[in-house]
Amino acid sequence: xxxxxxxxxxxxxxxxxxxxxxxxxxxxxxxxxxxxxxxxxxxxxxxxxxxxxxxxxxxxxxxxxxxxxxxxxxxxxxxxxxxxxxxxxxxxxxxxxxxxxxxxxxxxxxxxxxxxxxxxxxxxxxxxxxxxxxxxxxxxxxxxxxxxxxxxxxxxxxxxxxxxxxxxxxxxxxxxxxxxxxxxxxxxxxxxxxxxxxxxxxxxxxxxxxxxxxxxxxxx
Ligand SMILES: Nc1ncnc2c1ncn2[C@@H]1O[C@H](COP(=O)(O)OP(=O)(O)OP(=O)(O)O)[C@@H](O)[C@H]1O
Ligand SMILES: [Mg+2]
Numbered sequence: 001x002x003x004x005x006x007x008x009x010x011x012x013x014x015x016x017x018x019x020x021x022x023x024x025x026x027x028x029x030x031x032x033x034x035x036x037x038x039x040x041x042x043x044x045x046x047x048x049x050x051x052x053x054x055x056x057x058x059x060x061x062x063x064x065x066x067x068x069x070x071x072x073x074x075x076x077x078x079x080x081x082x083x084x085x086x087x088x089x090x091x092x093x094x095x096x097x098x099x100x101x102x103x104x105x106x107x108x109x110x111x112x113x114x115x116x117x118x119x120x121x122x123x124x125x126x127x128x129x130x131x132x133x134x135x136x137x138x139x140x141x142x143x144x145x146x147x148x149x150x151x152x153x154x155x156x157x158x159x160x161x162x163x164x165x166x167x168x169x170x171x172x173x174x175x176x177x178x179x180x181x182x183x184x185x186x187x188x189x190x191x192x193x194x195x196x197x198x199x200x201x202x203x204x205x206x207x208x209x210x211x212x213x214x215x216x217x218x219x220x
Contacts, residue, residue, distance in 0.1 A: 029180070047060060080156070120152045
C-alpha cells in the first residue's frame with residue numbers, strides 16, 4: 001500500500017532521512033517512532049506529498065508519489081485523511097461545517113453530505129456540539145472533530161502525527177479507539193509518535209527511525 005525505497009530527504013542540504021526503505025501493507029495500523037527530530041513528521045509529509053524526496057522512490061497504492069506532478073497532488077490527497085498538528089480546525093466554521101468541508105471538495109450531493117457528516121460526528125460522540133465553534137470546545141473535543149474530518153471521506157489511508165500530543169489519558173484512549181474503528185472499516189492507518197504508551201501492548205507493527213533510516217521493526 002505504502003512503499004519507500006531508498007528515500008533521501010534533506011532540508012538545506014542536511015539529510016534528515018537517508019536511504020530509508022519501508023513498507024506498510026493495506027489494512028495495517030503502523031506506528032512510526034523515534035526521538036524528536038528523527039524525521040517522523042517528515043516521513044508522513046513525504047507520504048502526503050507536502051514534502052518531496054531528493055532521491056528514492058515512494059509509492060502509495062497505484063500512485064507513483066515521487067513523480068507526481070503538482071497539479072495531480074490534490075487528486076492524490078483525496079485518498080488520504082490527515083490528523084496533523086499544523087492542519088487545525090477553522091475557528092469561524094461550526095463543527096458540522098469543518099467536517100462537511102472535506103466532503104464538499106469531493107462534490108458530494110447535499111443530502112448525502114448531511115448524512116455522512118452526522119454519522120461521523122455520532123461516531124466521535126460530538127453530535128451534540130455540531131453547531132458549536134472550535135474555540136469553545138475542549139482540547140479532547142477538538143481532536144475528536146479533527147479525527148471526524150479525517151475519516152468522513154472514508155479515505156484509503158489515514159495519517160496521524162502525534163494525534164494525542166496534548167490530550168489526557170482518557171481522551172488519548174478515545175482517539176486510539178477511533179483509529180482502531182476506522183482501521184476496522186478498511187482504512188490503513190499510520191501514526192507517528194514519540195509516545196511509547198500509544199503502541200505498547202497494541203500488537204501492531206512499530207517502525208523505529210534512528211540514524212536517518214528505519215533501524216528496526218518491533219511489535220507494539
Ligand atoms: N521545513 C523545514 N526546513 C528545515 N528543516 C526542517 C523542516 N522541517 C523539519 N526540519 C528539520 O528536520 C528534522 C526532522 O524534523 P521532523 O519534524 O520530521 O522530526 P520529528 O521526528 O517529527 O520530531 P518531533 O518528535 O519533535 O515532532 C528536524 O531537525 C527539523 O528541524
Ligand atoms: Mg514531528
